[in-house]
Amino acid sequence: MSVNQDVSFADLGVSPWLIDTLQALAIYKPTDVQKGVIPQILKGHDCIGGAKTGSGKTAAFALPILESWSRDPLGIYAVVLTPTRELAIQIDEQFAALGSNMNLKHTLIVGGMDMVAQAIALSRRPHVVVATPGRLADLIRSNGPETTAGLQKVKFLVMDEADRLLSSTFADDLNDCFSILPPSENRQTLLFTATVTDAIRQLKEKPTKGNKPPLWLYEVESDKISVPSTLQQNYVFVASHVREAYLVHLLSIPENAEKSAIIFVNRTHTAELIYSMLRLLEFRSTELHSEMAQRERINSLGRFRAEAARILVATDVASRGLDIPSVQLIINFDLPRDPDDYIHRVGRTARAGRAGQAISVVTEHDVELVHAIEDRVGSMMTEYEHASENKVLERMKEVTDAKRQASLEMVDRGFGERRQKQKEKRLIASGRLGTGDDFRNKKRKSKGLKSNQKMKNKEN
Numbered sequence: 202m203s204v205n206q207d208v209s210f211a212d213l214g215v216s217p218w219l220i221d222t223l224q225a226l227a228i229y230k231p232t233d234v235q236k237g238v239i240p241q242i243l244k245g246h247d248c249i250g251g252a253k254t255g256s257g258k259t260a261a262f263a264l265p266i267l268e269s270w271s272r273d274p275l276g277i278y279a280v281v282l283t284p285t286r287e288l289a290i291q292i293d294e295q296f297a298a299l300g301s302n303m304n305l306k307h308t309l310i311v312g313g314m315d316m317v318a319q320a321i322a323l324s325r326r327p328h329v330v331v332a333t334p335g336r337l338a339d340l341i342r343s344n345g346p347e348t349t350a351g352l353q354k355v356k357f358l359v360m361d362e363a364d365r366l367l368s369s370t371f372a373d374d375l376n377d378c379f380s381i382l383p384p385s386e387n388r389q390t391l392l393f394t395a396t397v398t399d400a401i402r403q404l405k406e407k408p409t410k411g412n413k414p415p416l417w418l419y420e421v422e423s424d425k426i427s428v429p430s431t432l433q434q435n436y437v438f439v440a441s442h443v444r445e446a447y448l449v450h451l452l453s454i455p456e457n458a459e460k461s462a463i464i465f466v467n468r469t470h471t472a473e474l475i476y477s478m479l480r481l482l483e484f485r486s487t488e489l490h491s492e493m494a495q496r497e498r499i500n501s502l503g504r505f506r507a508e509a510a511r512i513l514v515a516t517d518v519a520s521r522g523l524d525i526p527s528v529q530l531i532i533n534f535d536l537p538r539d540p541d542d543y544i545h546r547v548g549r550t551a552r553a554g555r556a557g558q559a560i561s562v563v564t565e566h567d568v569e570l571v572h573a574i575e576d577r578v579g580s581m582m583t584e585y586e587h588a589s590e591n592k593v594l595e596r597m598k599e600v601t602d603a604k605r606q607a608s609l610e611m612v613d614r615g616f617g618e619r620r621q622k623q624k625e626k627r628l629i630a631s632g633r634l635g636t637g638d639d640f641r642n643k644k645r646k647s648k649g650l651k652s653n654q655k656m657k658n659k660e661n
């Protein structure tokens with residue numbers, strides 16, 4: 202079946218009960234990736250689905266899983282792995298919505314939430330488990346078969362954002378997860394991402410075991426551009442010492458002043474600093490990064506989704522998968538080091554056919570990186586023409602003062618100390634460091650020197 206034909210969900214093999222649910226969610230026609238993979242998954246193929254951001258990859262795996270499950274409603278039927286807690290929450294919510302008519306039992310297993318409650322939920326054999334690899338591996342390592350036996354009968358394993366999951370970061374946890382799941386010949390494995398790597402493509406060459414049908418690879422071949430056609434990509438070229446003033450200007454320009462925007466940065470410290478600075482300048486903003494407690498992360502993303510905050514300042518913990526239809530503008534305050542991360546970041550807007558805009562703040566240090574990104578994306582960024590140097594300079598002192606104030610407040614509230622303490626514990630545990638006190642005293646001395654210097658600057 203050509204994916205360009207005008208086919209319905211029924212033509213793909215989706216049952217009326219599920220089509221009714223889709224219509225209640227205002228989803229009427231399958232997207233290209235859904236046309237390309239749903240029939241093959243229903244025929245039993247393992248599948249790799251590569252399609253642009255915002256093209257409906259979640260439903261592309263959720264629908265055939267629910268369709269198969271409704272014919273044989275055993276539990277635990279499917280395990281869905283994804284790299285971040287926020288993505289797991291979002292996917293779990295999509296399964297809840299799609300399975301609402303069939304009393305689907307689903308459970309979320311992620312870090313930062315009650316592990317005992319998650320173990321109890323797992324022992325009750327829900328139909329669908331959505332998890333981050335780290336927490337699921339923890340549960341497998343610290344519980345017996347009374348909790349985890351259901352994982353041995355799983356029919357589907359999904360790896361969402363597969364290229365990220367297959368990076369070395371997750372290797373140990375994935376091995377622990379795979380140790381209890383059925384062998385690959387006894388389950389269907391579905392890999393999805395907007396950035397298919399050669400390593401993933403090579404999986405197609407692996408011989409299938411048992412009498413499994415061959416792996417089905419679906420990739421958008423039609424055009425070489427890796428971002429949605431409805432995305433406008435711009436850049437502003439600025440000197441690195443005026444980036445913050447430019448950022449404030451971009452957020453204040455009349456055409457952007459009401460837009461829901463995500464500002465991406467590369468480090469948690471930068472996220473906290475920019476967020477605090479914007480709050481001092483009275484922008485309705487919130488933040489998302491890995492130094493925040495889980496409850497804070499959920500509340501913060503909830504405020505942004507509900508548009509109580511217009512601006513979200515985030516690290517790459519928010520770059521993949523998050524589906525927030527209201528996002529109109531992405532600003533790369535820092536350019537990502539990996540061009541694939543650029544594709545995922547800008548893919549937080551221009552979703553499901555909607556328009557969107559990305560503006561990257563480029564400094565004298567970033568020129569090579571811009572070229573690498575444009576090569577990877579297959580299209581050029583164009584200069585953003587609505588920025589005004591004079592307007593930037595008008596607010597330079599106000600922005601500089603707010604940045605300095607934000608920085609001092611971060612020192613006062615000990616931002617980053619939690620991570621420092623965790624790092625210290627790891628170093629002590631590895632024997633590469635003396636006691637915690639030695640380390641802390643050294644640290645305090647150096648910090649003391651720094652904050653005295655800052656106070657002197659402030660007094661001037």
Ligand SMILES: Nc1ncnc2c1ncn2[C@@H]1O[C@H](COP(=O)(O)OP(=O)(O)OP(=O)(O)O)[C@@H](O)[C@H]1O
Pocket residue numbers: 227228229230231232235252253254255256257258259260394395521522523524526548549552553
């Ligand atoms: N057939 C469809 N018709 C209209 N909207 C759809 C359809 N399928 C999914 N959507 C909607 O499109 C949006 C994007 O879907 P989804 O988050 O699954 O995209 P994705 O391809 O996984 O993106 P990313 O690569 O960023 O993770 C969601 O709001 C989803 O509800």
